[in-house]
Amino acid sequence: MIRNILYGTNPIVFHAHSHYPRQRHWPKIREHFFNSQERSLTACSDVTIVTCNNGHSAMGLFEDSLAHFGLDCVVKGQGIENWINSEHKPPLILEAAAETTTPYLLYVDSRDAILMDDPAILVERYEAHFRDYDMVFSSDLLSWPTVSEFTRFERQLPGAADTEFKYLNGGVWMGRTDFCREFWERAVQTPPVENRKDSEQGILRRVFQEFVPRVTMDYRCSMFQNIGFVEKPIFEFLSTGRNTLDEVEENEAVLQSADR
Numbered sequence: 231m232i233r234n235i236l237y238g239t240n241p242i243v244f245h246a247h248s249h250y251p252r253q254r255h256w257p258k259i260r261e262h263f264f265n266s267q268e269r270s271l272t273a274c275s276d277v278t279i280v281t282c283n284n285g286h287s288a289m290g291l292f293e294d295s296l297a298h299f300g301l302d303c304v305v306k307g308q309g310i311e312n313w314i315n316s317e318h319k320p321p322l323i324l325e326a327a328a329e330t331t332t333p334y335l336l337y338v339d340s341r342d343a344i345l346m347d348d349p350a351i352l353v354e355r356y357e358a359h360f361r362d363y364d365m366v367f368s369s370d371l372l373s374w375p376t377v378s379e380f381t382r383f384e385r386q387l388p389g390a391a392d393t394e395f396k397y398l399n400g401g402v403w404m405g406r407t408d409f410c411r412e413f414w415e416r417a418v419q420t421p422p423v424e425n426r427k428d429s430e431q432g433i434l435r436r437v438f439q440e441f442v443p444r445v446t447m448d449y450r451c452s453m454f455q456n457i458g459f460v461e462k463p464i465f466e467f468l469s470t471g472r473n474t475l476d477e478v479e480e481n482e483a484v485l486q487s488a489d490r
Contacts, residue, residue: 231346231347231468231469232259232262232346232455232465232466233465233466234455235464235465235466236394236451236464237393237451239450239451240468241451242345242346242355242453243344243352243454244343244457245338245339245343245402245454245455246259247339247342247370248372248458253457254460254461255465256457258467259344259465263295263298263346264295264298268298269298269299271299271348273301274348275332276333276353277332277333277334277335277336277350277352277404278303278304278326278330278331278334278335278336279336279338280305280306280323280326280335280336280337280338281304281338281339282306282318282339283341284307284309284313285309286313290340290341291340291341292339292344292345295343295344295345295346296345299348301345304326304330307319314428315431316422316429316430316432316433320418320433323410323417324411324417324418328411330410331407332407333406334353334356334405334406335406336349336352336404337404338401339402342401343402352404352453356404359452360446363444363446364405364445365409365413365445365446366405366445366453367434367438367446368401368448368451368453368454369396369398369399369447369449369456370397370456370458371394371395371397371458371459372458372459374431375426375429375432376425377423377425377432377435380397380398380435380436383439384396384397384398384435384447387442389446392449393449395447395449395451395456396447396449397447398431399431400435401456402454404453409444413441416440420437
């Protein structure tokens with residue numbers, strides 16, 4: 231497992247967005263995970279895992295991490311050429327949500343993300359820490375695309391006060407399936423922002439505003455960790471093994487005690 235020492239949390243999904251020179255920690259994280267012992271997990275009956283992968287050679291890292299545990303996922307977008315995130319992702323994710331029968335839906339980008347542990351832990355964490363919300367996005371250091379409206383709105387939210395990760399990132403999220411259908415129906419109807427017409431990120435940040443407070447971000451990286459633009463040495467690499475909710479709460483209690 232890998233601990234975020236800023237918050238005493240052990241994220242389950244790591245996402246390396248942006249260009250590789252801005253992903254200082256990524257090589258070590260990848261090596262740490264893929265050098266760990268493979269495990270055979272039983273698929274969690276409470277969550278459906280979804281990704282988008284059109285078959286390009288750069289895609290598939292997330293699916294490789296699932297295979298490390300003997301798991302698979304729903305893959306949307308196979309065979310689509312000339313892929314455009316803002317055009318293809320929203321309707322395909324809505325299609326996946328419409329087909330999902332489990333209580334929860336987890337979406338993770340295919341190209342640059344790794345699942346570190348049992349998806350059942352995400353369900354545990356959601357129900358323990360986010361039960362009052364219908365959807366949880368990963369949080370980011372960078373406000374992108376650069377739209378001042380989005381930056382102002384997200385900075386003033388209560389959860390943003392005590393974290394460096396204040397901004398929404400759409401590469402990883404989890405939600406209650408019924409609500410995910412509602413959210414992505416709205417996303418399909420929403421145009422991208424002018425300065426990044428190829429990206430779905432502007433769409434998501436605008437729809438996010440409409441659904442607050444039903445939607446939130448994982449401000450303390452208890453489930454999801456974005457590592458793009460993270461320069462500080464904030465990660466502690468620990469032995470592998472199932473990272474239980476009790477262990478995380480114990481870690482948080484120790485760190486909070488040390489801060490006092």
